[in-house]
Amino acid sequence: MTQxxxxxxxxxxxxxxxxxxxxxWRQGFAAELTHAAHS
Numbered sequence: 001m002t003q004x005x006x007x008x009x010x011x012x013x014x015x016x017x018x019x020x021x022x023x024x025w026r027q028g029f030a031a032e033l034t035h036a037a038h039s
Contacts (some may be wrong), residue, residue, distance in 0.1 A: 012018045022028030 009020060
């Protein structure tokens with residue numbers, strides 16, 4: 001299971017020409033933890 005109910009960004013991507021900063025929540029979580037540790 002890699003998708004959560006209500007976690008689909010298709011409408012935002014299409015309507016707002018938007019894309020998430022990280023391709024997955026795992027990558028974002030790891031990157032933000034690393035960033036916070038160096039701050």
